[in-house]
Amino acid sequence: MKKNFSRLMALKRMGIVENYEDIRLFTCAIVGIGGVGSVTAEMLTRCGIGKLILFDYDKVELANMNRLFFQPHQSGMSKVEAAAQTLRNINPDVEIVTFNYNITTTDNFQHFMDTISTGNLTGGPVDLVLSCVDNFEARYTINTACNELNIKWFESGVAENAVSGHIQFIVPGETACFACAPPLIVASNIDEKTLKRDGVCAASLPTTMGIVAGFLVQNTLKYLLKFGEVTHYLGYSALNDFFPTMNMKPNPNCEDGYCKKRQEEYAVKPKPEKREALKAEKEEPIHEDNEWGISLIDESAVPSSAEEATSLGQGLSYAYEVPEISGEPATYEENVQKDTNLEELMAQMKSM
Amino acid sequence: MKKNFSRLMALKRMGIVENYEDIRLFTCAIVGIGGVGSVTAEMLTRCGIGKLILFDYDKVELANMNRLFFQPHQSGMSKVEAAAQTLRNINPDVEIVTFNYNITTTDNFQHFMDTISTGNLTGGPVDLVLSCVDNFEARYTINTACNELNIKWFESGVAENAVSGHIQFIVPGETACFACAPPLIVASNIDEKTLKRDGVCAASLPTTMGIVAGFLVQNTLKYLLKFGEVTHYLGYSALNDFFPTMNMKPNPNCEDGYCKKRQEEYAVKPKPEKREALKAEKEEPIHEDNEWGISLIDESAVPSSAEEATSLGQGLSYAYEVPEISGEPATYEENVQKDTNLEELMAQMKSM
Incomplete structure (x- = not known):
């Protein structure tokens, strides 16, 4: 397999x-x-x-x-x-x-x-x-x-x-x-x-x-x-x-x-440190399954993080990826309700 | 079929x-x-x-x-x-x-x-x-x-x-x-x-x-x-x-x-009126495929819009549905960039 x-x-x-x-x-x-x-x-x-x-x-x-x-x-x-x-x-x-x-x-x-x-x-x-x-x-x-x-x-x-x-x-x-x-x-x-x-x-x-x-x-x-x-x-x-x-x-x-x-x-319980997000490192691709024996021309262009990656070929990029790349973290944060208070939620529900 | x-x-x-x-x-x-x-x-x-x-x-x-x-x-x-x-x-x-x-x-x-x-x-x-x-x-x-x-x-x-x-x-x-x-x-x-x-x-x-x-x-x-x-x-x-x-x-x-x-x-081209979202009406369920001939006890509890529906039985609701129900439309609007200007996007991309 x-x-x-x-x-x-x-x-x-x-x-x-x-x-x-x-x-x-x-x-x-x-x-x-x-x-x-x-x-x-x-x-x-x-x-x-x-x-x-x-x-x-x-x-x-x-x-x-x-x-x-x-x-x-x-x-x-x-x-x-x-x-x-x-x-x-x-x-x-x-x-x-x-x-x-x-x-x-x-x-x-x-x-x-x-x-x-x-x-x-x-x-x-x-x-x-x-x-x-x-x-x-x-x-x-x-x-x-x-x-x-x-x-x-x-x-x-x-x-x-x-x-x-x-x-x-x-x-x-x-x-x-x-x-x-x-x-x-x-x-x-x-x-x-x-x-x-x-x-x-x-x-x-x-x-x-x-x-x-x-x-x-x-x-x-x-x-x-x-x-x-x-x-x-x-x-x-x-x-x-x-x-x-x-x-x-x-x-x-x-x-x-x-x-x-x-x-x-x-x-x-002792609270664990918040786990650091796995840092994306630029690893040399191993190509262990490469059965043609070819090597890539531009290794540095391998997407090394979610932000850099596109759905196009390596080293290619097109403008429609912008919203994924820019990410607008400020707006995103506003959209996330951290640790919502249960009583407030219940009150919201009741007032609906 | x-x-x-x-x-x-x-x-x-x-x-x-x-x-x-x-x-x-x-x-x-x-x-x-x-x-x-x-x-x-x-x-x-x-x-x-x-x-x-x-x-x-x-x-x-x-x-x-x-x-x-x-x-x-x-x-x-x-x-x-x-x-x-x-x-x-x-x-x-x-x-x-x-x-x-x-x-x-x-x-x-x-x-x-x-x-x-x-x-x-x-x-x-x-x-x-x-x-x-x-x-x-x-x-x-x-x-x-x-x-x-x-x-x-x-x-x-x-x-x-x-x-x-x-x-x-x-x-x-x-x-x-x-x-x-x-x-x-x-x-x-x-x-x-x-x-x-x-x-x-x-x-x-x-x-x-x-x-x-x-x-x-x-x-x-x-x-x-x-x-x-x-x-x-x-x-x-x-x-x-x-x-x-x-x-x-x-x-x-x-x-x-x-x-x-x-x-x-x-x-x-004459611009069409913005199509009104299909208004969810409380229709009497027809039950055309109901082969048992049973009728539901509480017809009024049939979810008639996305907001009212839950994944539980009809007439049942539980607190975890709250965030779906409340919807927070204001925050959502902030997250949508209406008619983004192409030049601005290009400038954003270039400055990255």
């Missing part, structure tokens, strides 16, 4: 990622193998992750064909079975384990806990849980498990009208957990399950789901391989291409006892 | 898109069926577009397996042939035409022009050309053709270090074309083709390419189906999740004669 990795190892040669090959050591659990989860699994598989553990209890249906990944001939198969088949074919080096059950039932919850706490390549906890589910109950279940097991996780979601979505990074004790902000509206008279049946109402688009999966895996890669900055909350509004970001501190009165325990642990 | 469309027709029931079924009438040409182009083609196929015309001259290689779409068993096949096979299997209702050649040679350029000017479902010009190529020459060729034929097109690009990208909407005579901003740096001593060989240097990630394809197709859908706002330029910087946007007016001194001609035509 060496040749398959040449474009990924280039991330190392270009100074973006220090040790790309570390990707082989990591394990992610993905809960929900639907429109977002299946693309998430495919991206991580093509990136060469060590192990994936997939949870879902649904079957592939023709109504799923408006999202990426599943194909009509897989209709009727369980989503995890169909996904594993496709993923193993794409990259047999990734270890893929599947569980065809609902994590929210009492029996399965215990098995889910056991699996994510011992499922990595050396018998320890998974490195991340990626939530790609479409309902409150499953998110709450993942939150409960991850708080108790002290496992970091990403929540993701796509709106029922298909034109917005978000990802959120949850670090137990350090950021707000899923239970930290008590739901203001809980329409408990409605049984969510009856509303979630295929074909009834929710819209979905392969674009929105692909973008949310892209954000999810990109931030997963940044977290696992320690490059760039992991965004704690990234929203996407398709109608006007708006991308809100924010950070949220945990609620000291969170109803989840393990969240409060993690907050106490975090409070007394 | 009715069942496959239930989640797409829901866009209409929810008031996002007025006539989703119009998607069947449109034709897009996609130039470049690589990491971005193949996902673009798959998204449009799953959205049920009428016709796709695919141009590429490359073969599928194992080094392409770190992006989405192609599978190892397709290695050695032409990219357009492999893509057409997969796409027809996913949705046989989409008419797919392929051309396995390089559009930049003299002979092929004329055929490319003929094809995009007569390739739609009724013998007229395609509705959009989507550029998913990886080099300057091909972009320039598309620009020349689209200016002459007066065809709107989207340019897209991903940086060689794999962590940034962009899309740009080019309307001949109305927005800056690809030739409007003369390249400030053109390393003409380097033959781009020798630099573009697989495995030599460029990095790529399925995440970045999937996100750029998502932006490209989402804005294509917004343009074709007349909903939301088509973003003229949308950048993506993965390291810090930064998304610059801008508009650019055409250059009155553009070296492309057809660009200047289109500018003159646009100058004397």
Whole structure:
């Protein structure tokens, strides 16, 4: 599979990622193998992750064909079975384990806990849980498990009208957990399950789901391989291409006892120095996969940082790259709400 | 194929898109069926577009397996042939035409022009050309053709270090074309083709390419189906999740004669009223695909606009949706540079 990795190892040669090959050591659990989860699994598989553990209890249906990944001939198969088949074919080096059950039932919850706490390549906890589910109950279940097991996780979601979505990074004790902000509206008279049946109402688009999966895996890669900055909350509004970001501190009165325990642990933990962004160095490209034996004419023109890079040939640049290059950091900063106060947010919500 | 469309027709029931079924009438040409182009083609196929015309001259290689779409068993096949096979299997209702050649040679350029000017479902010009190529020459060729034929097109690009990208909407005579901003740096001593060989240097990630394809197709859908706002330029910087946007007016001194001609035509054309954003109305959901005959308990809770929608069950809401809901339009406006002056941009570039 060496040749398959040449474009990924280039991330190392270009100074973006220090040790790309570390990707082989990591394990992610993905809960929900639907429109977002299946693309998430495919991206991580093509990136060469060590192990994936997939949870879902649904079957592939023709109504799923408006999202990426599943194909009509897989209709009727369980989503995890169909996904594993496709993923193993794409990259047999990734270890893929599947569980065809609902994590929210009492029996399965215990098995889910056991699996994510011992499922990595050396018998320890998974490195991340990626939530790609479409309902409150499953998110709450993942939150409960991850708080108790002290496992970091990403929540993701796509709106029922298909034109917005978000990802959120949850670090137990350090950021707000899923239970930290008590739901203001809980329409408990409605049984969510009856509303979630295929074909009834929710819209979905392969674009929105692909973008949310892209954000999810990109931030997963940044977290696992320690490059760039992991965004704690990234929203996407398709109608006007708006991308809100924010950070949220945990609620000291969170109803989840393990969240409060993690907050106490975090409070007394020595805070690490803010990790310096991996400095992009001008490394001599190694060209280990160069089978033609040619050498590049202008080595110095290899883009050595995100700012310098363009989509054109090396040493070429064109004017449309300007906004990417200039970056306007002042405006960007204004757009990021650092450490948003939970009470203020709640007040905002109530006044809406 | 009715069942496959239930989640797409829901866009209409929810008031996002007025006539989703119009998607069947449109034709897009996609130039470049690589990491971005193949996902673009798959998204449009799953959205049920009428016709796709695919141009590429490359073969599928194992080094392409770190992006989405192609599978190892397709290695050695032409990219357009492999893509057409997969796409027809996913949705046989989409008419797919392929051309396995390089559009930049003299002979092929004329055929490319003929094809995009007569390739739609009724013998007229395609509705959009989507550029998913990886080099300057091909972009320039598309620009020349689209200016002459007066065809709107989207340019897209991903940086060689794999962590940034962009899309740009080019309307001949109305927005800056690809030739409007003369390249400030053109390393003409380097033959781009020798630099573009697989495995030599460029990095790529399925995440970045999937996100750029998502932006490209989402804005294509917004343009074709007349909903939301088509973003003229949308950048993506993965390291810090930064998304610059801008508009650019055409250059009155553009070296492309057809660009200047289109500018003159646009100058004397009566300007249409700015299309009002499709007002989201609370329509009674029709549930045409509801095969269980159930009726929803709380019809009024159906999300009727992007702002109201959540990823949870209808009538449910949770606090993490706040940043999407509040939207902070004031800050957003600051982040958008309306009608950026070309001279100012050039000056900015020169001073960097």
